[in-house]
Amino acid sequence: MIGLEIRKVTVVGAGLMGHGIAEVFALNGFEVTLEDAFPEALNKARKSIETSIDRMIKSGKIKQENRDGILGRLAYSSELEKASSEADLVIEAVPEIMDLKKDVLSKVSSSCRADTIIGTNTSNFRISDLADSVKGPDRFIGIHFFNPPVVLKLVEVIKGDSTSNSVFEQIFGLMKELGKVPIRVFKDSPGFVVNRINAPESLFFCLVIDKQIAKPEEVDHFARSNGLPMGPYELMDYVGIDTVVHSLDYYKKSLSPDYGKCHAFHDLYNRSELGLKTGKGFYVWKDGKAQIPPAEPTTKLDLMDILAVEINEAAKIVEEGIALPDDIETGVKLGMNRPFGPVSVASGLTNSEIMAKINSVHERMGLDVFKPAKSIESGKLREIFAKKELASAEVPASAAESPVTEQPKQASAYETLQLSREGKVAILELRNQKLNLINAKVVEDLERAVEEISSDREIVVAVLRGSNGIFSAGAELSQFFSSVADFMNFSRRGQTVFKKIQDSPKIFISQMEGYALGGGFELSLSCDIRFATEDVQIGFPELQRGILPGWTGTQRLAKLIGMSRASFLILSSERINGKQAHDLGIVSRVFPKDTVGKETMDFARKLSEEVAPVAAYLAKVSINRGSETPMDSGLWTEAISMGLLYGTEDIKEGVGAFLQKRKPEFKGK
Numbered sequence: 001m002i003g004l005e006i007r008k009v010t011v012v013g014a015g016l017m018g019h020g021i022a023e024v025f026a027l028n029g030f031e032v033t034l035e036d037a038f039p040e041a042l043n044k045a046r047k048s049i050e051t052s053i054d055r056m057i058k059s060g061k062i063k064q065e066n067r068d069g070i071l072g073r074l075a076y077s078s079e080l081e082k083a084s085s086e087a088d089l090v091i092e093a094v095p096e097i098m099d100l101k102k103d104v105l106s107k108v109s110s111s112c113r114a115d116t117i118i119g120t121n122t123s124n125f126r127i128s129d130l131a132d133s134v135k136g137p138d139r140f141i142g143i144h145f146f147n148p149p150v151v152l153k154l155v156e157v158i159k160g161d162s163t164s165n166s167v168f169e170q171i172f173g174l175m176k177e178l179g180k181v182p183i184r185v186f187k188d189s190p191g192f193v194v195n196r197i198n199a200p201e202s203l204f205f206c207l208v209i210d211k212q213i214a215k216p217e218e219v220d221h222f223a224r225s226n227g228l229p230m231g232p233y234e235l236m237d238y239v240g241i242d243t244v245v246h247s248l249d250y251y252k253k254s255l256s257p258d259y260g261k262c263h264a265f266h267d268l269y270n271r272s273e274l275g276l277k278t279g280k281g282f283y284v285w286k287d288g289k290a291q292i293p294p295a296e297p298t299t300k301l302d303l304m305d306i307l308a309v310e311i312n313e314a315a316k317i318v319e320e321g322i323a324l325p326d327d328i329e330t331g332v333k334l335g336m337n338r339p340f341g342p343v344s345v346a347s348g349l350t351n352s353e354i355m356a357k358i359n360s361v362h363e364r365m366g367l368d369v370f371k372p373a374k375s376i377e378s379g380k381l382r383e384i385f386a387k388k389e390l391a392s393a394e395v396p397a398s399a400a401e402s403p404v405t406e407q408p409k410q411a412s413a414y415e416t417l418q419l420s421r422e423g424k425v426a427i428l429e430l431r432n433q434k435l436n437l438i439n440a441k442v443v444e445d446l447e448r449a450v451e452e453i454s455s456d457r458e459i460v461v462a463v464l465r466g467s468n469g470i471f472s473a474g475a476e477l478s479q480f481f482s483s484v485a486d487f488m489n490f491s492r493r494g495q496t497v498f499k500k501i502q503d504s505p506k507i508f509i510s511q512m513e514g515y516a517l518g519g520g521f522e523l524s525l526s527c528d529i530r531f532a533t534e535d536v537q538i539g540f541p542e543l544q545r546g547i548l549p550g551w552t553g554t555q556r557l558a559k560l561i562g563m564s565r566a567s568f569l570i571l572s573s574e575r576i577n578g579k580q581a582h583d584l585g586i587v588s589r590v591f592p593k594d595t596v597g598k599e600t601m602d603f604a605r606k607l608s609e610e611v612a613p614v615a616a617y618l619a620k621v622s623i624n625r626g627s628e629t630p631m632d633s634g635l636w637t638e639a640i641s642m643g644l645l646y647g648t649e650d651i652k653e654g655v656g657a658f659l660q661k662r663k664p665e666f667k668g669k
């Protein structure tokens with residue numbers, strides 16, 4: 001059995017990363033041996049760790065009385081075999097040179113126990129490529145800390161082709177124990193997640209210089225003026241041009257020959273101008289600072305170029321089953337120190353906007369790595385980025401071999417609903433047991449789903465329907481409420497969430513069938529348009545249960561059909577069918593039971609293609625606000641909305657298409 005309890009850790013290579021990793025383990029109570037082939041590296045590491053611990057004491061992060069304990073848990077060694085033989089976990093952190101790493105890993109795996117887990121902190125190399133040199137490759141894993149390990153929370157935990165699931169999960173748990181934020185990398189693509197996303201970006205900036213699109217200082221001033229802490233060239237100088245060149249060389253062999261098709265970085269490398277470490281790279285460096293010449297920010301680049309490149313690579317990472325979207329988002333935010341990652345950026349854009357951007361980058365740079373990912377090309381980016389788990393076909397073969405202790409997050413984002421998309425139509429289906437009763441969980445799920453739909457730029461229309469032929473039989477009355485205030489609050493909460501449907505910029509259509517009773521009826525009333533089956537049972541049975549329609553029903557129904565009819569329906573609790581509801585003006589169309597689904601979807605699809613989204617939103621606002629205010633205020637809302645529409649691109653498209661007798665293509669702008 002591999003990897004029993006981990007208490008003793010050996011870190012091989014006491015450089016920038018190795019000494020930091022050792023310090024993290026010592027701070028968390030582990031016994032650590034830091035090994036390096038060079039005694040001067042060990043001395044430097046010891047001093048750096050002591051300085052770092054003293055700084056933490058000064059800032060109050062750790063207590064003075066713990067100093068000796070932490071430092072006492074650290075041992076220093078120049079004997080690789082001996083240091084490995086005593087460890088439960090060995091982490092290799094020697095320089096990023098394939099043969100050197102293989103040599104060290106081979107020695108480590110021959111000297112340590114058979115149950116010792118062996119990790120590598122490689123930034124780019126596939127774990128499976130290094131695994132050949134490890135005896136017992138099922139215990140070999142990628143543990144990619146970020147620089148500086150004591151500060152940065154992100155750790156990529158990477159599964160090689162042979163890594164066992166139990167080792168994968170044990171190391172994932174161990175990283176959490178260290179207070180880190182680990183992300184699961186299920187397949188060991190070169191660069192894993194963060195550096196893989198960085199790879200086409202580095203190439204892009206190399207080509208910007210090769211093609212003389214802009215000068216480094218123009219790009220870096222542009223980046224800073226857009227709020228980034230450092231421009232890309234300053235950052236590459238800081239990291240080291242040699243590191244960037246080595247990575248590109250590796251990606252050229254392992255990802256695509258395109259990574260070998262740029263020169264700017266290699267030119268600097270060949271002149272030994274490596275950035276901060278040599279005092280000169282793209283810039284001259286003085287006192288640890290880049291001397292960036294003054295320049296106007298370039299107008300030849302757009303921040304969206306870079307973001308589109310990142311989104312494109314993130315999509316490929318998900319398509320290839322390397323990592324899940326949430327983990328990619330976390331990885332980019334924490335690994336690149338950014339407030340947002342590619343997944344959240346993509347959520348604010350439409351598939352066609354992203355496709356247009358990445359196509360223009362591809363056209364300008366002329367390399368295949370910038371071609372749109374399959375999911376972008378097929379208009380399925382939204383679906384790919386909504387993934388919460390890998391499909392079983394994508395789970396690497398070794399996943400079946402041993403039980404996994406902790407699974408990635410659950411498949412469905414909602415327990416009581418299903419949200420899917422078809423082009424510009426969202427389909428929100430209630431799925432709460434047989435009758436789709438509405439309880440606190442349904443209300444919570446509805447709120448999140450309506451917000452998700454409302455912020456999705458791709459969506460124009462949403463269909464709200466039930467399942468098993470039933471829309472909803474109403475509120476679940478078996479829930480426990482401990483006080484009057486609790487019950488009142490339950491009512492307020494429902495009202496707030498239902499009102500989000502009314503206030504949503506999307507057109508909501510409710511498909512009423514089976515039962516639309518009580519809370520279910522109110523949910524339908526919150527939508528803009530209602531379709532029904534002939535035999536649906538609609539009504540408010542509340543008064544017969546000692547309550548009243550408390551989720552907007554008393555207000556919405558009266559506004560919709562007038563006080564007299566609303567009073568009759570609410571006070572009598574009488575049920576009506578679809579035809580009667582149509583006669584009363586509650587539903588717009590009535591269909592036989594077996595065609596209502598198709599008819600509703602056909603209508604939704606057509607509407608989503610034909611209406612201008614912003615105009616639809618403002619029309620909703622005018623109708624809904626107008627029903628609550630004096631006529632003149634309503635008319636002002638209408639006039640102001642018209643004024644707002646005057647400035648949109650869609651008005652030009654709508655009028656232009658009408659005059660040219662063609663179908664308009666609205667962008668929602």
Ligand SMILES: NC(=O)c1ccc[n+]([C@@H]2O[C@H](COP(=O)([O-])OP(=O)(O)OC[C@H]3O[C@@H](n4cnc5c(N)ncnc54)[C@H](O)[C@@H]3O)[C@@H](O)[C@H]2O)c1
Nearest residue numbers: 013014015016017018036037041093094095096122123147
């Ligand atoms: N620097 C970063 O920002 C960063 C971030 C994440 C991961 N990494 C990865 O971490 C690893 C180490 O990078 P680094 O920046 O700490 O490098 P580094 O050059 O600072 O440190 C490497 C250390 O390994 C020692 N070493 C060399 N050969 C050895 C051997 N045969 N046995 C034992 N020790 C040996 C060196 O003396 C040196 O102290 C690399 O794989 C790198 O890609 C680096």
